[in-house]
Amino acid sequence: MKQLIILLIIASLGWYGYTKFQDSRKAQRVVEAEAQYSKSAAATSPKPHSSSIATFKCDGRTHCSQMTSCAEATFFLxxxxxxxxxxxxxxxxxERQWCK
Incomplete structure (x- = not known):
């Protein structure tokens, strides 16, 4: 019985650590996507960042196959x-087409 409790505690700690690791990986991917979005927005327009966002507008497109860049897909999302x-x-x- 004591061994079972110890095993459950170790498994719980492992699961907790794994979820924290996944959360940090997810946060890192979001930061990388934002950096890529900023880089592509800056490359497409010498205007300030806020005006480059205005080049995209919601027009009913909802799928990746309808996008032309990661920046555009990120804006739409x-x-x-x-x-x-x-x-x-x-x-x-x-992630398969634009934001690899």
Whole structure:
């Protein structure tokens, strides 16, 4: 019985550590996507960052196949309703096509 309790405690600590690790990986991917978005937005327009966001607008597109860049997909995911571009809900859209 004592060994079972110890095993459960070790398993619980392992699970807790694993979820914390996954959360930190997810946060790192979001930071990388934001950096890539900023870099591509700066490269497409010499205007300030806020005006480059204005180049995208919600127009009904909801899928990755309708996007032309990671920056555009990220804008749509964050600002437009009904998008279907983040299958694993990690905040990074179109990971197979644009935001690798």
């Amino acid at each position: 964050r600002n437009c309703p009904g998008t279907q571009m983040d299958g694993n809900n990690d905040g990074i859209p179109c």
